[in-house]
Amino acid sequence: MRIPVRTLGALALAAAFAATPARAAQDLLIGGGSVTGVYYQVALQVCSLVNKYSDGKYNCVGRPALGSVFNINAVNRGLLDFGVAQSDRNWQAYTGNADWEGKPVKDLRSVFSVHPETVLLVTRKDTGIRSVTDLKGKRVNIGNPGSGQRGNAMDVLRLYGIDVDKDIQAEGLQQHDASRALVDRKIDAFFYTVGNPSAAIEEPANSTDIRIIPINSPAIKRFVAERPYYVMTKIPAGTYRGVDEDVETYAVKATVVTSAKASEQMVYDVVKIVFEHLDELRGAHAAFRHLQPEEMLGGLSAPFHPGALRYYRERGFRIPKTLAE
Template identity: 40%
Template sequence: MYTQETPPRHPGRAFGARLALVAALLLPVSGPAAEPGIVIATASPAGVYHATGQTLCRLLDGPCEARTSGGSAANLEAVRAGEVTAALAQSDLQYQAVTGTRGFAAAGPDPELRSVFALHGEPFTLVVRRDSGIDGFADLEGRAVNVGNPGSGQRGTMMTLLEAWGWSLDDFRPAHFLPADQQSLALCHGNIAAMVYTVGHPNPSIQQAVRLCDAKLVDVTGPAVGRLVAETPYLTHATIPAGLYTADQPAVATFGVRATLVASAKTPPDAIHAIVAAVFDDLNAFKARHPAYGDLTPARMITEGLSAPLHEGARRYYRERGWLSAEPPTPPEPPTPAEPADPSL
């Protein structure tokens, strides 16, 4: 699918006039509270998603809003409803939305969902106070744990892990459902013993917990995690580098997903082409905006973590750059439900 990069064919701002036209076409025809032409759904202001949305808007020559939201699941619902131009979502939830599984089972598969590109890796991160006595995921049983607000990616990944672990939310005493921008203070105030966050690093919310209440990051490993990664194509083993938050912080072993940008097939191709061009025409400038982008390459960004077909606007740009040697794969089929057990056995 990916072939060697060729020199850029697009000057950095040559698409500006076209984007302005696209934005104008997307604007409401009337009304005093007209929305921006390009709307990118992000997540909590505390995370990398919102910083990424803001970066994309700064790179675009036209009206653009990085809109906060409840997170990945909420963003995918907004894309399906046609409420936003594009949105950020974890690769696991992208897969579930396009196949109509787990939290999207009631809505069913989204045949209009399209991938644009992948972004940074997002390790599943467990943060606890150093005095909590928690040294691994198994120690969370019977403790107060923030699992994330409904609609967030961290909540979705946590539920996937709990299923693999053989637990439910009832194994916590109790489970809390705070959004990401509230959980570090809840940890420091002693309202929760641990918090989880599926996020790019370094992250200011985690840094706040480490700085204010001597929190630490804990490995999330074990046979259940190994099976989960082996059986799930959009999950990988991940390592949070040593020294990101304190000089003595060791490397942390866990698993994770990738952040992805998605849109509806109904979003105008020129709008998506402009967003893609804003990033790839000067990828080094984009990568300089946040440390989480450090390992990004075109090869990884147009292949990893993408379960939905490529959006026409993105595919057009990648072809112009000579990066597509074949048509992208068709979306995955939903898993076949297991046969019910024979009660006589």
């Protein structure tokens, strides 16, 4: 049977369309932190919103990572599209201090900030540790290299006059390992910078009697007063099992960063999705419960990425002059 040429042409056209794959979603990677920490939840929950509301435009994956320093460097090298980093590390990287001494990351760009993160020192009650000075001679986890918490731990120890090389047995464990090591009596205490409540503190608190040590010496308070990315704060009594009094310490903010090389439209899309579905983000984790849009523009040091800036201007948010390029 002969098939008309017109019919053959229509069939060929239909076959061509059928063989053409749908436009592939753009892959996005967001680097978080330890799997028991809130940074990882930031990465997971932001990606969940992006995947849900981008109409298939993006395929976003939130990954555990080694923390602030790693994330900033990975973003700068193009290995991550976004990274979560402490506000102090945001400032240090952009201005060329600490791990970036003399080598500022000038392509670093801010996207938004998230929850406040307290600098915690957690111990078991049976160690006899009641103050930072009691750490001398103890086994203390100061955080893995490449994490913001390690920098905070080093600052605290220095301000309390403790030599990390001589006065303590310092460990560099990732946080999920440190939490278990405290319960198993392999370490006596750990530092952790995290939003509250955190599973990394809840898990040992539910397995042993813990104590959270105040970090509030006059030297600490002077240190905080001199740095705009830090604030003094308190962990309310009852946040963790067995911690029945407020504990004074200081805090940074979690910030989401990207590179100046990132697509303006992509960053705009991600920011728009997050801010227009903020109620869902608030409900995803207790640390996000009190997020307010304009407060999410605070605690940042690197300038805003043009995509983020575009959205904030559309919303009429007040933009700090130092962040508007």
